[in-house]
Amino acid sequence: MFTGIVEELGEVTAVENLGDASRFRLRGPVVTEGAKHGDSIAVNGVCLTVVDLGEHEFTADVMAETLNRSSLGALRTGSRVNLERPMAVGGRLGGHIVQGHVDGTGRIAERKVSENWEIVKISLPAELTRYVVEKGSITVDGVSLTVVDAGPDYFTISLIPTTLALTTLGHKEPGDPVNLEVDVIAKYVERLLGHRAQESEEPVK
Known part of the structure; x- marks a missing residue:
């Protein structure tokens, strides 16, 4: 669960076309601190799963369904993105309950x-x-x-x-x-x- 309080303005550093999906590499020093494989990070409001981690960067696979139903399909190398980690248990709900499921x-x-x-x-x-x-x-x-x-x-x-x-x-x-x-x-x-x-x-x- 997220709260809609953006932690960081990140950047798309690479986009790889996988046919029926895309793999994004995104730079975000704040959201990658302490992150690990399988964690969730919201990218422009879409909950994505961390596939791999580098120095201040992470990669995430985005299926065709998500690309078609969200604005992530319009992202290119150099695009700026809003990044947020899930709310920690006991944390402050600064915004409102956000699932990361784009309607x-x-x-x-x-x-x-x-x-x-x-x-x-x-x-x-x-x-x-x-x-x-x-x-x-x-x-x-x-x-x-x-x-x-x-x-x-x-x-x-x-x-x-x-x-x-x-x-x-x-x-x-x-x-x-x-x-x-x-x-x-x-x-x-x-x-x-x-x-x-x-x-x-x-x-x-």
């Missing part, structure tokens, strides 16, 4: 620069709109953020200077893809209420 991708639609922050508008896939609410939580490229405004096919977020400087969101341009993970609690509630509604409609024998 879909959006695109940066618009950026409005203010003196001390930026408002960013992001397009939203239709199937995810019901999970996004004003002042609710959402994960964008692995960053835990609060929804400012929730529209029919978009939402907006407000980015402070720290987030702009220390994550990929400070460098994204209109048209760039971003990974989205909605609040898992909303999905569980929907599932439970759906079952309850179905049970209430079943005839009594």
Whole structure:
């Protein structure tokens, strides 16, 4: 489990095409400290497994399913990425509960620069709109953020200077893809209420 608090702005140092998968080598001195084979590291919000470790670097294999359903397929050598290790037991939940399971991708639609922050508008896939609410939580490229405004096919977020400087969101341009993970609690509630509604409609024998 992650919290959406990015620990480090890392870099893709190599991409190897494996046919139906890709192998990424990523630089991240902070997240590789104490890491070992088989550990999990979130890369732009996608939970990946450490395959190999080098000096301040790690490699991870990404299957075609993940490449197709996330923005990782657009990464190239030199791309900057948000990196986060799983939350340690007893650690602080600084953001919100993040699984590292991307629900879909959006695109940066618009950026409005203010003196001390930026408002960013992001397009939203239709199937995810019901999970996004004003002042609710959402994960964008692995960053835990609060929804400012929730529209029919978009939402907006407000980015402070720290987030702009220390994550990929400070460098994204209109048209760039971003990974989205909605609040898992909303999905569980929907599932439970759906079952309850179905049970209430079943005839009594």
